[in-house]
Amino acid sequence: MIALWIAFALLLVPALWLLVLPLRRAGAVARALADDEASERTERQNVAVYRRRLASLEAARDRGEIDAARFDEDRLELERSLLDDTAASTRSPLKAPRAGRWLVPVTMVALVVASASWYRWEGAEGDLALYRLQQQVMADPEASLPRLLERLEAEAARQPDNPNVWRSLFPLYRDSGRLERADHALTRLLALEERSPWLLAELAQLRYFAAGRELTPNVQALVDEALAADPAQPTVLGMLGIEAFESADYETAIDRWRRAIAGMNDAESAEALRQGIRTAQRRLGQTPEAVEGPGLRVRVSLAPELAGRLGADTAVFVVARDAAGELPPLAVARTTLGALPATLTLDDGDAMAPKARLSQVDEARLVARVSASGQADPQPGDLLGRHAAVAVGEHDGDPVELIIDRIVE
Structure with missing residues (x-):
């Protein structure tokens, strides 16, 4: 946050300089106004007009175009007009250039206070603190989910009305199985938004x-x-x-x-x-x-020596796994013992998890199990068949033969 406030201060410097700028020019402006008033150009122009019009009246009188009474009346009107123009041009005295300088520091302080108050009210200081917290935890070599939750919960106590804090807490609670706290986080979000x-x-x-x-x-x-x-x-x-x-x-x-x-x-x-x-x-x-992508065609059959051990409606699970055994099952299909022999197609549509699919591997191992209990986990007495890793390819090839030929001990 220190860097942020420093940036704000740097942005305020030009604004404060603009407030001081008129003071720097006040002396020059005052001198120019004083010179203009001292020159009295307007008054001289009014007097010059008066004299020209008076000379015209005198010439008209001398030529006999107007009589003495008319001359006196027009001259009086000119004198009144000159007085009116002179009175209208009278100006109030100029104030000193330093007058009102106290308003500038007051305005500067008001600007700084108003800017800081506006940011604290409308800004995203809480979100920045939340972001900084997350970055610190991510950069910590000993970071863990409990550590992140502890820091976020402390932040939630500090700014309980920030919806982004609860929005960050909710998925962490949910994914860690803390359903009551996840419920509380969502309830707070609904109350705030x-x-x-x-x-x-x-x-x-x-x-x-x-x-x-x-x-x-x-x-x-x-x-x-x-x-x-x-x-x-x-x-x-x-x-x-x-x-x-x-x-x-x-x-x-x-x-x-x-x-x-x-x-x-x-x-x-x-x-x-x-x-x-x-x-x-x-x-x-x-x-x-239909599902696009590579897969496997598998022909599942039961060895003759195992026939009749279990009922025709017993569940048969056909599973494809990665060759290294590092991923969850890539594909699972289900049929019944009475339907064997049967040809099944395994592809991404039979995946158990979006991140573990047949299209992700080049080879897959096959396992077929007849479950006497109907459960997915192997149980003693189940019938089992295995096939070594086979290439995953197009669906139109010859099916892979998978024979169920042993009993789970």
């Missing part, structure tokens, strides 16, 4: 997940308020799509997710909803929407 649809949607979504994905009356009230202001609010539509999906209302979920995608600017969130749409389409028995 207008109840915008975006803030209402964020608060509704936060409370929806905090309530265990339950559309409570409080959440529903926030949803109704947000949709009343913006019927296409994407966060609310995405949340309502999740609610419909978990209620097995897949058609409604697809409709809401498509409307949410239309209003989204976040590519990762939009892709996550597209993945949800494809999953809902599979649940409805529909062909999922």
